[in-house]
Amino acid sequence: MTFLTVTGISKCYGKVAALDDVTIDVPAGSRTAVVGSSGSGKTTLLRLIAGFEVPDTGRVVLDGSVLANGPAVVPAHRRSIGIVAQHGALFPHLTVSDNIGFGLERNTPQRDKRILALMDLVELTPAMRDRRPHQLSGGQQQRVALARALARQPKLMLFDEPFSALDAGLREGIRSSVAEVLRTQKITAILVTHDQAEALSFADQVAILREGKLLQVGSPEDLYLNPRDPYTAAFLGDVIILDAQLNDGWAVCPLGRIETSSLRSGPAKIMLRPEQVVLSPVSVDANDDTGFYGNIIRTEFGGASCSIAISLAGKSHDTLDKPSLVIKTTSINLPAVGSRVQIVVLGKAHVFE
Numbered sequence: 051m052t053f054l055t056v057t058g059i060s061k062c063y064g065k066v067a068a069l070d071d072v073t074i075d076v077p078a079g080s081r082t083a084v085v086g087s088s089g090s091g092k093t094t095l096l097r098l099i100a101g102f103e104v105p106d107t108g109r110v111v112l113d114g115s116v117l118a119n120g121p122a123v124v125p126a127h128r129r130s131i132g133i134v135a136q137h138g139a140l141f142p143h144l145t146v147s148d149n150i151g152f153g154l155e156r157n158t159p160q161r162d163k164r165i166l167a168l169m170d171l172v173e174l175t176p177a178m179r180d181r182r183p184h185q186l187s188g189g190q191q192q193r194v195a196l197a198r199a200l201a202r203q204p205k206l207m208l209f210d211e212p213f214s215a216l217d218a219g220l221r222e223g224i225r226s227s228v229a230e231v232l233r234t235q236k237i238t239a240i241l242v243t244h245d246q247a248e249a250l251s252f253a254d255q256v257a258i259l260r261e262g263k264l265l266q267v268g269s270p271e272d273l274y275l276n277p278r279d280p281y282t283a284a285f286l287g288d289v290i291i292l293d294a295q296l297n298d299g300w301a302v303c304p305l306g307r308i309e310t311s312s313l314r315s316g317p318a319k320i321m322l323r324p325e326q327v328v329l330s331p332v333s334v335d336a337n338d339d340t341g342f343y344g345n346i347i348r349t350e351f352g353g354a355s356c357s358i359a360i361s362l363a364g365k366s367h368d369t370l371d372k373p374s375l376v377i378k379t380t381s382i383n384l385p386a387v388g389s390r391v392q393i394v395v396l397g398k399a400h401v402f403e
């Protein structure tokens with residue numbers, strides 16, 4: 051069931067169209083991630099939903115209440131929307147307990163108990179209640195900010211790059227614990243992020259913005275595997291894009307004959323994700339009609355994500371700068387430069403229609 055509907059929202063700042071006719075439905079209890087490069091309009095969309103900006107045109111409806119209809123808007127403080135920003139924006143002079151309690155009325159029954167329950171929900175120990183924000187780690191500060199926003203029992207939670215100031219290890223942990231709190235409390239949430247891996251793992255629904263326009267909305271799996279164009283494909287992860295000839299559900303391309311879901315015929319661009327390409331070492335003179343082969347011309351070590359440049363058999367013009375294929379793989383059994391590999395493609399290729 052749709053909980054939040056944004057319909058035909060446009061917003062210009064002078065000549066800059068920050069948002070251009072954006073429509074998106076957010077189901078009740080879901081987590082939606084909005085991704086896009088810098089300046090694509092992500093924060094503007096969040097601010098319009100929160101009520102900090104007024105749209106030029108379009109409607110925002112939350113749980114049946116019209117919050118904005120063009121310039122006619124309900125003020126931010128009457129929208130019942132919680133926000134967690136990049137740096138938490140905690141009150142530096144207040145303790146953890148008072149920061150969280152700021153969201154509660156003074157006469158809330160069992161106020162202290164409620165604060166402790168909220169601390170427990172976001173995995174902060176009771177011993178932290180008298181600390182001030184500067185005595186907490188970045189991740190703990192974000193948990194306090196989440197608890198403070200949850201204290202008001204908002205209908206909707208908005209997250210504006212809330213994990214981006216945290217280091218990589220901490221980030222993943224707090225992201226999954228925040229997602230868990232939202233899931234168990236059945237809270238509808240929207241997250242704005244630059245980080246595609248974060249969007250894919252956090253959300254049930256991902257929306258991609260580019261230059262104020264919504265390019266595509268769908269489940270993380272659908273967007274990752276069936277992006278509508280090469281830009282969207284590349285935004286959500288590494289891609290291999292190849293020229294192919296389509297026929298009868300198959301694509302013939304430099305990596306062989308690969309199954310597709312398209313019934314189209316003729317020339318097309320197809321996409322593979324690098325994890326679909328498996329390399330097996332073979333002898334340097336291996337070459338038969340049953341397989342596709344290549345020579346490793348460059349490798350770049352990157353731990354869990356190493357890059358391998360391959361010159362495909364028969365493509366003697368490949369250079370280090372312009373290899374016919376670059377794939378990402380783990381460091382396990384990284385082939386040596388100069389060695390020969392057989393290339394096998396797993397799964398189907400995606401065809402850009």
Ligand SMILES: Nc1ncnc2c1ncn2[C@@H]1O[C@H](COP(=O)(O)OP(=O)(O)OP(=O)(O)O)[C@@H](O)[C@H]1O
Nearest residue numbers: 063066067068086087088089090091092093094095
């Ligand atoms: N108050 C403002 N006045 C003028 N222009 C603005 C204002 N706010 C945003 N913009 C412009 O609107 C466009 C969208 O900005 P927005 O902050 O929504 O993008 P973003 O996707 O959140 O970017 P980032 O990822 O860098 O935060 C940009 O071109 C920005 O310069």
